[in-house]
Amino acid sequence: MRDYGHMAERLFHMDERTWERHASPWSVWTRIASLPLLLGAIWSHTWLRVWALVPIGLVILWLWLNPRVFRAPARTDTWSAKATFGERVWLNRAQVPIPAHHVRVANILTSVSAAGFALALAGAILNDLLMAISGGLTAWFAKMWFCDRMVWLYDDMKDKHPPYAAWLRGGQKEVQ
Numbered sequence: 001m002r003d004y005g006h007m008a009e010r011l012f013h014m015d016e017r018t019w020e021r022h023a024s025p026w027s028v029w030t031r032i033a034s035l036p037l038l039l040g041a042i043w044s045h046t047w048l049r050v051w052a053l054v055p056i057g058l059v060i061l062w063l064w065l066n067p068r069v070f071r072a073p074a075r076t077d078t079w080s081a082k083a084t085f086g087e088r089v090w091l092n093r094a095q096v097p098i099p100a101h102h103v104r105v106a107n108i109l110t111s112v113s114a115a116g117f118a119l120a121l122a123g124a125i126l127n128d129l130l131m132a133i134s135g136g137l138t139a140w141f142a143k144m145w146f147c148d149r150m151v152w153l154y155d156d157m158k159d160k161h162p163p164y165a166a167w168l169r170g171g172q173k174e175v176q
Helices: 004-011 016-022 025-032 034-043 045-069 079-091 100-126 129-157
Strands: none
Touching: 016 025, 016 045, 016 079, 025 034, 025 045, 025 079, 025 129, 034 045, 034 100, 034 129, 079 129, 100 129
8 A cells, every 4th residue: 555655756756866856955944844835825715715726836836846946965964865865765665674663653753744734724724823833833843753753764774775875975974
């Protein structure tokens, strides 16, 4: 069974080159900052009516363009690059198994983030500020924790599967 991550990867057409570009800190941090923009665009339906589809569409277009518009970073030994590498490892777990403790926590964090996003989405649609903000913060913090967990996953797996180690470049070689 395919999960949300695989569906998103397919929807966003994430090929090798796109993943390399997405490892850019500019890509990671501007994408992370996109949630308030999306919620604001949805919220705008109250006064823009059907025209709210324009800002919503622009944010969705930005989410698709984001991993494509920034250059691949020269260094990939950063937290943001490793977070994207961990996501790739996570998505590849059917081919290269990962430790069970990562699976458990990643599934929990994905569920919490999805629930927070659903609450935020409902809040934006209903123009309920408390619901939108609390759901948005829940989704955002769970996603950030998930990203941090992906850094840990990548660090655990890069020496167990040589293609993963090849993604790392720049900086000092890590001392084991």
